[in-house]
Amino acid sequence: MRDLFDRIIENKGPLGKWASQAEGYFVFPKLEGHISNRMKLNGKDVITWSINDYLGLANHPEVLKVDAQAAAEHGAAYPMGARMMSGHTDLHDKLQEELAEFVDKQAAYLLNFGYQGMVSAIDALVTKDDIIVYDVDSHACIIDGVRLHMGKRFTYQHNDMESLEKNLERATKMAEQTGGGILVISEGVFGMRGEQGRLKEIVALKGKYNFRLLVDDAHGFGTLGKTGAGTGEEQGVQDQIDVYFATFAKSMASIGAFLAGDKEVIDYLKYNLRSQMFAKSLPMIFVKGALKRLDMLKTMPELKEKLWENVNALQNGLKERGFNIGTTQSCVTPVYLNGSIPEAMALVKDLRENYGIFCSIVVYPVIPKGLILLRMIPTATHDLEDIQLTLEAFSAIRNRLENGTYKRLSAAVEAAMGDK
Numbered sequence: 553m554r555d556l557f558d559r560i561i562e563n564k565g566p567l568g569k570w571a572s573q574a575e576g577y578f579v580f581p582k583l584e585g586h587i588s589n590r591m592k593l594n595g596k597d598v599i600t601w602s603i604n605d606y607l608g609l610a611n612h613p614e615v616l617k618v619d620a621q622a623a624a625e626h627g628a629a630y631p632m633g634a635r636m637m638s639g640h641t642d643l644h645d646k647l648q649e650e651l652a653e654f655v656d657k658q659a660a661y662l663l664n665f666g667y668q669g670m671v672s673a674i675d676a677l678v679t680k681d682d683i684i685v686y687d688v689d690s691h692a693c694i695i696d697g698v699r700l701h702m703g704k705r706f707t708y709q710h711n712d713m714e715s716l717e718k719n720l721e722r723a724t725k726m727a728e729q730t731g732g733g734i735l736v737i738s739e740g741v742f743g744m745r746g747e748q749g750r751l752k753e754i755v756a757l758k759g760k761y762n763f764r765l766l767v768d769d770a771h772g773f774g775t776l777g778k779t780g781a782g783t784g785e786e787q788g789v790q791d792q793i794d795v796y797f798a799t800f801a802k803s804m805a806s807i808g809a810f811l812a813g814d815k816e817v818i819d820y821l822k823y824n825l826r827s828q829m830f831a832k833s834l835p836m837i838f839v840k841g842a843l844k845r846l847d848m849l850k851t852m853p854e855l856k857e858k859l860w861e862n863v864n865a866l867q868n869g870l871k872e873r874g875f876n877i878g879t880t881q882s883c884v885t886p887v888y889l890n891g892s893i894p895e896a897m898a899l900v901k902d903l904r905e906n907y908g909i910f911c912s913i914v915v916y917p918v919i920p921k922g923l924i925l926l927r928m929i930p931t932a933t934h935d936l937e938d939i940q941l942t943l944e945a946f947s948a949i950r951n952r953l954e955n956g957t958y959k960r961l962s963a964a965v966e967a968a969m970g971d972k
């Protein structure tokens with residue numbers, strides 16, 4: 553018999569296998585300094601384009617003050633225990649009420665983390681008789697939530713309404729046999745490519761099929777819609793989203809998340825959401841911190857305006873220079889280039905070392921072979937100089953990619969990374 557760890561030691565997994573070449577630089581890089589448009593990587597200044605601090609709240613002096621006061625008053629622990637047992641406070645309730653009001657729902661419930669919360673929400677919303685229909689490009693937290701489901705599930709092609717309808721037909725037939733219902737899941741904004749989920753078209757199908765809609769609006773909350781209430785508000789269908797989810801890890805620049813919906817549904821989740829029933833409550837630092845951040849979302853529209861000024865300047869600048877930024881409809885700004893993984897590594901090293909630009913790089917198997925995706929997240933902390941420098945750098949690296957420089961350099965980069 554094999555020792556359990558033999559496989560683990562031999563095969564580190566699809567990402568882990570790159571560790572020796574990539575760790576500390578391409579993956580697990582250490583960005584230092586205050587969270588902002590300019591930070592340090594290995595002691596060098598870089599313009600940062602991969603931090604989801606959309607509204608620039610992470611390092612806002614008013615936010616830092618509230619976080620510090622909460623820490624001084626409560627420490628990191630209070631309240632102890634799960635909400636249901638001993639970890640509940642008036643301020644948890646207050647935050648839920650304010651979040652619900654902000655996203656125009658009857659009630660909301662706090663989650664400690666978005667990822668766990670979404671897994672648990674899917675688990676709580678369905679039984680084995682119910683059918684889940686979800687977008688094939690969904691975030692890992694949705695995929696893992698669906699994995700817990702004991703009943704049938706169908707994927708539909710990414711944002712493809714014909715495919716959704718076909719799967720709704722299949723799901724309806726199946727649900728008629730099992731006696732269950734149907735849960736459709738989409739993201740508000742798909743975080744890699746920046747497309748909005750086609751929520752308006754999805755909810756239009758409610759006229760023909762009986763289903764409930766769960767939306768993960770991690771990237772839409774705070775960035776889209778007139779008030780910042782997210783993708784549902786942006787598309788005018790917030791009232792048709794049955795369960796709305798957002799994390800505090802992006803626009804709110806913190807930790808935590810929430811679900812919002814009709815009071816009866818939230819009351820049910822409160823008593824059935826295993827990630828909250830069997831885990832310690834969100835500490836007061838994050839509760840008070842979230843109240844402050846939410847207040848700023850509501851009262852400082854200039855933050856979202858500045859964000860979009862930067863998004864438009866960056867996306868228009870890239871398009872003017874002939875870059876392919878796909879079909880983004882959000883702040884998420886992907887730049888697609890053609891090249892191999894070693895070329896992508898050489899290119900990113902050049903961008904970081906010689907141009908001082910830090911952005912995320914996505915390659916196969918997340919996107920098709922031969923494509924390189926440089927993913928940028930503009931924030932309210934960026935300025936026009938950051939954008940100009942970045943556009944110039946991108947033009948330069950595209951030339952070097954096209955004239956074969958990175959093909960030649962990639963062997964050397966790989967060797968150097970291997971030495972680290």
Ligand SMILES: Cc1ncc(COP(=O)(O)O)c(C=O)c1O
Pocket residue numbers: 665666667668670691693739743768770771799800801807808809
């Ligand atoms: C679409 C989406 N859903 C959920 C999450 C998970 O949220 P959290 O970081 O709060 O666990 C993320 C990433 O943060 C995300 O991008």
